[in-house]
Amino acid sequence: MKHNFGAGPCILPQEVFKQASQGVLNFNDTGLSILEISHRAPEFVAVMEEAIALVKELLKVPTGYSVIFLQGGASLQFAMVAYNLLAEGKKASYIDSGVWAKKAIAEAKLFGQADVVASSKDKNYSYIPKNYTVAADSSYLHFTSNNTIFGTEFHQFPDKKNHLVCDMSSDIFSKEINVADFDLIYAGAQKNIGPAGATLVIVKDEILGKTGRTIPSMLDYEKQIAAESMYNTPPVFSVYAAMLNLRWLKAKGGVAAIEKENITKADALYKEIDRNPLFKGTTATEDRSRMSVCFVMENPDLEKPFLKFAEEKGCIGIKGHRSVGGFRASLYNALPITSVHVLVEAMQEFEEKNK
Amino acid sequence: MKHNFGAGPCILPQEVFKQASQGVLNFNDTGLSILEISHRAPEFVAVMEEAIALVKELLKVPTGYSVIFLQGGASLQFAMVAYNLLAEGKKASYIDSGVWAKKAIAEAKLFGQADVVASSKDKNYSYIPKNYTVAADSSYLHFTSNNTIFGTEFHQFPDKKNHLVCDMSSDIFSKEINVADFDLIYAGAQKNIGPAGATLVIVKDEILGKTGRTIPSMLDYEKQIAAESMYNTPPVFSVYAAMLNLRWLKAKGGVAAIEKENITKADALYKEIDRNPLFKGTTATEDRSRMSVCFVMENPDLEKPFLKFAEEKGCIGIKGHRSVGGFRASLYNALPITSVHVLVEAMQEFEEKNK
Ligand SMILES: Cc1ncc(COP(=O)(O)O)c(C=O)c1O
Ligand SMILES: Cc1ncc(COP(=O)(O)O)c(C=O)c1O
Ligand SMILES: [Mg+2]
Ligand SMILES: [Mg+2]
Ligand SMILES: [Mg+2]
Ligand SMILES: [Mg+2]
Known part of the structure; x- marks a missing residue:
């Protein structure tokens, strides 16, 4: 999947x-x-x-x-x-x-x-x-x-x-x-x-x-x-x-309902970015986008391996734009929360493997 | 069909x-x-x-x-x-x-x-x-x-x-x-x-x-x-x-091959328009389009009934543009010759019925 x-x-x-x-x-x-x-x-x-x-x-x-x-x-x-x-x-x-x-x-x-x-x-x-x-x-x-x-x-x-x-x-x-x-x-x-x-x-x-x-x-x-x-x-x-x-x-309940889901999805991913010592966000905290979550790795040498690891888990399209580097996970309306969970778990597993 | x-x-x-x-x-x-x-x-x-x-x-x-x-x-x-x-x-x-x-x-x-x-x-x-x-x-x-x-x-x-x-x-x-x-x-x-x-x-x-x-x-x-x-x-x-x-x-053989089919399709329809006393073309003969065949009826009162008759045979989209009236049969590449035959037969049957 x-x-x-x-x-x-x-x-x-x-x-x-x-x-x-x-x-x-x-x-x-x-x-x-x-x-x-x-x-x-x-x-x-x-x-x-x-x-x-x-x-x-x-x-x-x-x-x-x-x-x-x-x-x-x-x-x-x-x-x-x-x-x-x-x-x-x-x-x-x-x-x-x-x-x-x-x-x-x-x-x-x-x-x-x-x-x-x-x-x-x-x-x-x-x-x-x-x-x-x-x-x-x-x-x-x-x-x-x-x-x-x-x-x-x-x-x-x-x-x-x-x-x-x-x-x-x-x-x-x-x-x-x-x-x-x-x-x-x-x-x-x-x-x-x-x-x-x-x-x-x-x-x-x-x-x-x-x-x-x-x-x-x-x-x-x-x-x-x-x-x-x-x-x-x-x-x-x-x-x-x-x-x-x-x-x-x-x-689905319209914009108000999807907004709640979008907040939940973005919160889950940013929380992991902040918690996980391997990753960090690239933007001012108060201006973080709920749709386009950009992040990099503390050790840039790990970015290629993580991209590969995440792809093996089925997470595609997370390579960041060349102007920022690192990763960008777009969390548009149709992306299910379960996909965010898979990405978060991949980040956690990767942390374990690189301890 | x-x-x-x-x-x-x-x-x-x-x-x-x-x-x-x-x-x-x-x-x-x-x-x-x-x-x-x-x-x-x-x-x-x-x-x-x-x-x-x-x-x-x-x-x-x-x-x-x-x-x-x-x-x-x-x-x-x-x-x-x-x-x-x-x-x-x-x-x-x-x-x-x-x-x-x-x-x-x-x-x-x-x-x-x-x-x-x-x-x-x-x-x-x-x-x-x-x-x-x-x-x-x-x-x-x-x-x-x-x-x-x-x-x-x-x-x-x-x-x-x-x-x-x-x-x-x-x-x-x-x-x-x-x-x-x-x-x-x-x-x-x-x-x-x-x-x-x-x-x-x-x-x-x-x-x-x-x-x-x-x-x-x-x-x-x-x-x-x-x-x-x-x-x-x-x-x-x-x-x-x-x-x-x-x-x-x-x-299919490219443009040369489809051109032959297009000529055959247009010829078949214009031939019937010319032969059938109920119908006539609207354009100068030498400038007749092979893609957009426009024609009207000698007796305009028969146009609505013929449109209905043709639709019952499955021929759709043949109503002419309001600037010309009557009918327009578009014979684009993907239209099979069999569809032209169905339309020609409808014209012939309609002629019989209106003798
Ligand atoms: C905010 C924003 N504006 C404009 C564009 C350009 O859109 P389009 O490719 O439809 O011209 C994009 C494309 O991603 C975008 O994200
Ligand atoms: C010859 C010709 N030019 C231009 C147009 C307009 O095309 P469009 O709707 O793509 O602007 C048409 C539409 O049928 C056409 O037949
Ligand atoms: Mg972190
Ligand atoms: Mg931009
Ligand atoms: Mg005629
Ligand atoms: Mg025109």
Whole structure:
């Protein structure tokens, strides 16, 4: 049995794999594959509508916000956010908390002034910047709620008096949030939403259409909203599998219930990292991510052997990103607590063997 | 049994459905779903490489061209083509042969001058424009090789002395082409390539990087080429299913073999349209598409009854687009000749019943 700690595309519930696999053969007893039905067929329109309704229900999205599924991943959002929200001659503010934040900043600079108001680069992004001021005339403040590569997470969001734009790619649906505090939230699907190929955007309608720019249709949030995520052919299968996954989350008790599980999983792993003399965390304790647990070994020579040892126990995808080294265990929603236990036991056994 | 004549997303081979379904449960005996593996895992890198190699092999792509898989569909290409190839102050030429051509023109106009050198709008796009001149200093000539909605197809391509850019969304891989005649070819995957969610681009390397524009990374062909279609998380499942479908095409004998079948299928259906006094084609005979066969009834009151009759025989997806009315039977690569026979027999039976 494999325990998939991969950073994304990542583990999804086994029942989602079964249902999606069945849908590829025979979707909803239509006698057709989900891959061959028209996106305009009522059966698929119902899928898209249910996926959007589930996002709204699970995150309690208030009225005045639109929910759309797009293509291009979070990386296309780096550009779309600025294209749609940053007027020429205006400026936006960005928190530089890691690789993805930096990429978002680089794309925004193509469209206007993107000021870095705070950065944790000085300590290899091992903490969340906390004291900074945002210019009152800033169009928005952009931040990355979970820094997938470095293992830090905003446990308290920036002041909501700013217009908040958030890349929630790696912690959306992992915990309760108040959508009303944000102007725009986006996320590549391939962590807690579904497989790769879809991108979720939740946007406050009233902020759109104010830059005076003419935006290519595919990049224009207003056009995508008006077309109800069907401006062109949507990524049918990715949206279908996302819908199945959101159904699973609802059946589990929704975001509040999964948040409890996620806390339990992260606590169990961090506890072992702290207790076990061979391992140590890489981030500031108060900023530790519940989704992306980064750690190294006191003796770096033991890292290769431990990686091998853990893999023999079935723990895969735990090699850390090269910017941090060591290990990263991603504990997304679908990862069962039993997988965390297997990893913790592997750490303990390895400690015994290396005494 | 259903005969899927849908315009796209459309029928794919049954064995592709079976293999893709299996991959969702257990991909290549990894014990993991194709939906949960990292796009950087060697197993998926091999899929992407094979998909690209199959495109090159099946279309005999010459050296000096790059092949990439992107997201966003053909509609995002409408903008990307101009963003990457049309410098400010320069102009491009477009042939207006239908709805999709028009949309491509509208997006190009956001980036520079897009001149319509020929249009068949005067006769509701029922023919392919043939006599026109293209300004010698035009950056490129854009055309839509198959007009999916109106049922016309370029059986002879425009003069290759122009820099040709072609939207081949609905006839790529249906017939042999000489890639060297083109500067750029693009296609949404959801007809002859695979399921929705991926976009294929074949581009001559030397035409890139010449506009002086700074292009958002995700929209920059050069960056996507340098990253080998992995600038960010690619649409993993869509590329996987496309790879399976291209393998199927290769096993069938490749493009030359499928072209023969496609000719046989289209001939059979057009023959019946012409012979049967109840039906008539909607396009100029010499411009008839082999992929998108559009036809109406001499007596429009019989169209609803025939649609129902054909559906009872299992023929689905044959309702024409509202811009043409009547019927459209899409005869993509995966549609078996037996499905065409069923439709032809339905037309004949219906004729008998209405004598
Ligand atoms: C926080 C965050 N933002 C952005 C991205 C890039 O996402 P995509 O590959 O969908 O463009 C990632 C990918 O892991 C991420 O973790
Ligand atoms: C010729 C042609 N071009 C472009 C498109 C739009 O494709 P997409 O939905 O991938 O943007 C279509 C869709 O059917 C098409 O047939
Ligand atoms: Mg990061
Ligand atoms: Mg320790
Ligand atoms: Mg058309
Ligand atoms: Mg006739």
